[in-house]
């Protein structure tokens with residue numbers, strides 16, 4: 363049996379065009395023959411991506427006429443451009459257009475015609491997949507995973523993914539605004555006049571130490587990561603994290619997470635943490651209507667530690683309170699907290 367997969371391209375200015383993408387020819391005698399195989403699916407996706415991108419770019423480059431005088435701009439030349447996508451890399455021929463004679467002489471004499479469209483040479487979805495999976499797996503394992511399920515270019519190896527993830531992180535970091543000691547929610551009148559807020563938001567904050575990859579003699583080799591999760595009653599939760607010793611914008615990072623969830627000045631935010639110095643200072647002066655409380659899990663852990671110490675109390679020291687007395691007081695603390 364033979365299957366011919368074709369793409370039908372319809373554009374407003376031309377007749378419909380059918381282009382071949384892939385031909386599959388095989389019998390159906392074994393279970394392995396039923397349905398598409400991964401390699402066939404990858405090849406089809408790669409072929410479709412190639413057709414789609416080339417058609418889209420051709421339409422984009424049709425806009426060569428000057429927007430002011432409508433005369434076509436001269437072509438200075440072409441240069442090769444590699445566009446990386448989740449469905450394969452494409453080698454493109456990118457033209458350089460000359461500035462129109464009617465344009466301001468202060469602007470450059472020529473420019474890349476695709477620069478306004480392809481602001482980076484990697485598709486955002488591929489950047490996202492690399493960053494997402496690199497947070498869970500080693501860079502080499504991410505490369506293996508992507509190669510298994512997508513028609514990723516063979517050159518995309520662990521080291522390349524590592525470089526891409528760092529580039530993405532640096533670009534996102536550069537887009538983050540400056541750090542501030544306090545974030546102004548406006549004066550009291552502005553806060554009172556702000557729209558009616560939604561239900562409260564809970565933000566959990568915690569810190570933990572992770573052993574570093576580099577082993578430097580004499581150094582503790584550990585670094586502290588502060589991570590958090592903002593959970594609104596309506597809408598999806600968001601997570602965030604930063605390395606305490608090197609994060610120059612921890613408060614800005616948390617502020618942007620809350621803003622992306624549409625927090626309003628009168629909305630109530632409850633920050634929960636273990637009470638550690640770093641996580642306690644983070645939400646300070648961040649929102650006009652917030653409170654910071656010690657979360658029950660960490661409170662229970664501290665009471666349990668004290669209870670264990672009290673149970674081992676021998677009573678041989680001169681102490682005005684007995685072991686039973688200490689345990690009774692700790693039980694009362696737990697009852698009050700509940």
Ligand SMILES: [Zn+2]
Pocket residue numbers: 428429430431432433462463464465
């Ligand atoms: Zn012109």
